[in-house]
Amino acid sequence: MSGFEHESIMTEEEKKELTEILANQDISSATNTIKEYLKQKERVELNIGVTGESGSGKSKFVNAFRGLGDEDEDSAKTGPVETTMEPKVYPHPKYTNVKVWDLPGIGTPNFKADEYLQLVEFERYDFFIIVASDRFREYHTKLAKEIIRTGKQFYFIRSKIDVAIDGEKDKENFDQKKILDTIRENCVNGLNEIDGVDDPVVFLISSRDLSKYDFNRMHERIEKELPQHKRHVLIMTLPNITLEINEKKKEALKKGILKVALLSACVAAVPVAGLSIAVDLSIITFEIRKYLYAFGLDEKSLKNLCEQSGQTMETLENLITSVWYKGLLTGSLLPKLRDTTLLMSEDAVERVFSIVPIIGSLVAGGLSFLTVKFMLNKALNDIAEDARKVLMAAFKNLE
Ligand SMILES: Nc1nc2c(ncn2[C@@H]2O[C@H](COP(=O)(O)OP(=O)(O)OP(=O)(O)O)[C@@H](O)[C@H]2O)c(=O)[nH]1
Ligand SMILES: [Mg+2]
Known part of the structure; x- marks a missing residue:
């Protein structure tokens, strides 16, 4: 690990503290406490796990997402062989409560999604971004399924769209919109086959040129959903607390x-x-x-x-x-x-x-x-x- 002391949605101490408080309250003041807690939590940090196959452009996306170039100070290392081996955190320079985590790659032939999520300590993340630079594959299904099983959410990103477009440009009947639609469809179809994914969200991105394609749409959506993510995560932990x-x-x-x-x-x-x-x-x-x-x-x-x-x-x-x-x-x-x-x-x-x-x-x-x-x-x-x-x-x- 990078030695970074992360704060997840609720640390063990916080959980213990809240449990103690709630245990000594009647039902209605407990609800009030929860309300206050929700309000407080909305202001605290959000951890986003960026995952996907090796070389798909996770690190480059982490930089782009934070408005940084690959050569900037504090940017994640990228490159054809610069493999990210362990989760590394990168705070967003503008939204300091947003922490982006560059995760190791998936996609080896024997990829085990559950083991992978354990390895990267999935509890830490409020949601995941799955980056895919090629077509939709079985390991994407495995990973998405496992993320859903852990009760977390994800956004799906098809990266390197510029490369896909460039590769088709020389063709006679080149039609950019058609290519984008086909790529999107491939991802959406793959995701639709997974139980628990009703309305798959797929963003087409080029980390080389963020002004193109879906980057702005993605940013707006994530920004809009930040508080809900926090709330959702907290609400998910409540049944356990209540049981305790x-x-x-x-x-x-x-x-x-x-x-x-x-x-x-x-x-x-x-x-x-x-x-x-x-x-x-x-x-x-x-x-x-x-x-x-x-x-x-x-x-x-x-x-x-x-x-x-x-x-x-x-x-x-x-x-x-x-x-x-x-x-x-x-x-x-x-x-x-x-x-x-x-x-x-x-x-x-x-x-x-x-x-x-x-x-x-x-x-x-x-x-x-x-x-x-x-x-x-x-x-x-x-x-x-x-x-x-x-x-x-x-x-x-x-x-
Ligand atoms: N043209 C183009 N190249 C990209 C894009 N995203 C990433 N790349 C390139 O793809 C290569 C791999 O990108 P990385 O961001 O290092 O990939 P990664 O997923 O972090 O790879 P690992 O850490 O090895 O798992 C680098 O040479 C990037 O410059 C993109 O959107 N467009
Ligand atoms: Mg990397």
Whole structure:
């Protein structure tokens, strides 16, 4: 590596910090934090990975893109044999937050796109520019597919257009537009065959003369899409962060389950008819309410979230599929809990049934230690999953 300390969209520390902040916030202030974070991130740097086969003109393009000639100070080395062997970063002189990375060439017979992307540390780039100086080939497909698989985007550049035009100039029926159309079509057709590429973007470029062909169009497009790229990248990382937070919350809440289940077992030992089951049900209801609050699945939090994200209450509530939220809201959770079919429908409880004489204990006393534990665990998992879906829907609206 060049020794350059790169900053990707989110460093591990930043991610950790954001996770901590979000973990300690309720659902709506978490959304606010994300919004702020998005705003901040729009101002930070963007890393573009320029890739393509060896000799296709990547380095020359990196220079041209930055408005530099090949001989200028700070320009990337180019030439017939000057192979770029490792990723090297070149900041854009005008847009200092834009960093262009000159990557090693692809296209050896056994080219493995996944290994290549690992090698160049693909996470670092916000998007890729694939440079091709000849016709569209299999390794372009492989690379494009792999880039899509990693969740990144790319632009496709057909370079050395001046050479292609020059090569045809002597022909009698020379028609520049026709040649350009054919080249474009070849690239677009190749890209169209790849799943996940709906509207391929191909730019025809001569790094020798940027004023010709598609260079300006490409520049405008990338410039226009810069903030979206940042946002997109961040939004892509949110599901993971949210999952992490949910796991943390779950772990914290899980610690209480054992205590509650033990408490319930102790009550069951008190020989007062009906006491145990009543206590169990109120304990369980209390705990479930606590979980819903912790994950922001209560009416107040959800209303706030609607205001923040512009989602409707109906949309969010429809995403909450487990019985716990609606049960508490309508007061129908208690009857549901009493209804043993709710318990019996679960495989795990069925397995427990075979070991513990639960029916007997339900009639005579409270629920068993294992059942309380199981129910609370299930409620916790369901609620965490519902919360994840709700948050994702709210985040999606921010994009
Ligand atoms: N005429 C013309 N020549 C170009 C163009 N782009 C690149 N070249 C030439 O093609 C050769 C290879 O260009 P480089 O930019 O070094 O290629 P590269 O993709 O970086 O190659 P590696 O680092 O070896 O993978 C050089 O001699 C460039 O001057 C172009 O658009 N037009
Ligand atoms: Mg090079």
